[in-house]
Amino acid sequence: NAGVTQTPKFRILKIGQSMTLQCAQDMNHNYMYWYRQDPGMGLKLIYYSVGAGITDKGEVPNGYNVSRSTTEDFPLRLELAAPSQTSVYFCASSYALGGNQETQYFGPGTRLLVL
């Protein structure tokens, strides 16, 4: 049971490049989330998904896209990288059903530097 895994751990991008941050969970969680954390700040929600095929915007979605074709995977896509997207990205997952919600479990994070 690996929990929530993220790849890559670290990446440097040039302005305008694109990339996909991978996230996978093996806990059969229905909810998945993407956050970004800037230095000295809390986590801000980018996108989230309540199940396969369903995604919705969070607080800071601009410049990002997501898809959820399977329960396990929730990739985050940056189409045109900008310096403002330099951050640490965390993926999380949780199980929620009928008003019962477990806590969110976080992946180890991806550090992204856009130059």
Add this chain to the structure above:
Amino acid sequence: EDKVVQSPLSLVVHEGDTVTLNCSYEVTNFRSLLWYKQEKKAPTFLFMLTSSGIEKKSGRLSSILDKKELSSILNITATQTGDSAIYLCAVETNDYKLSFGAGTTVTVRA
């Protein structure tokens, strides 16, 4: 817009001291309040506080939710150097989304 404010932003204590961290919130459709500890990597879960569970304790850590004052405190007694971390407060709404505060950085000196 949902708002979560933590104080202080940072503090330095010596081993054995007691630490009290504060979290206040303004959210619609409050569901629960969570505390996380973040060391170098991902946040790890400490406590979840809800209307039916307003006080939690685990070893030297304890937390209380005050729904009337829209706030929570996290206490750490007999601090150790391993308690050095960023402590994050998050408020969950009914749609299972979390809003995080900026965190309190705790440094425990030997």
